[in-house]
Amino acid sequence: MNPEELLTVSECQEIDQLLLPAADRFAIRVAVYAQRYLHASVPSTALEDLSETQIYELVATDPQLQAQEERQGGFMTWYGQILISALKQLRHIAAQEGVPIAELTIPQISRWFEQRCQARLRSSPPSP
Numbered sequence: 499m500n501p502e503e504l505l506t507v508s509e510c511q512e513i514d515q516l517l518l519p520a521a522d523r524f525a526i527r528v529a530v531y532a533q534r535y536l537h538a539s540v541p542s543t544a545l546e547d548l549s550e551t552q553i554y555e556l557v558a559t560d561p562q563l564q565a566q567e568e569r570q571g572g573f574m575t576w577y578g579q580i581l582i583s584a585l586k587q588l589r590h591i592a593a594q595e596g597v598p599i600a601e602l603t604i605p606q607i608s609r610w611f612e613q614r615c616q617a618r619l620r621s622s623p624p625s626p
């Protein structure tokens with residue numbers, strides 16, 4: 499899968515316009531990347547059913563990732579961990595939205611991150 503297929507320029511702009519900290523906007527991008535990568539890699543499998551082992555096996559067989567691993571050792575493990583972390587978030591979002599992970603939209607994913615950000619702000623003590 500080409501990086502251009504993971505997030506379009508207009509989708510990046512849509513995310514950049516959100517009034518969220520940079521870390522949250524980055525997490526939205528990662529979630530969308532993971533959703534699209536996994537869906538394209540295993541289109542016949544429900545993403546909700548993927549195990550960590552299956553994700554690591556998928557990463558291990560991806561020729562583009564193998565090439566990156568040759569340039570930078572440990573990359574495939576790191577990428578697998580990123581996918582697993584994002585998939586956990588996507589499971590929560592899909593459950594909240596009542597749709598399969600593969601059908602989640604950027605606005606639905608963004609809304610979940612916005613809600614989490616608002617909850618963090620409400621629970622943090624005010625600055626002196």
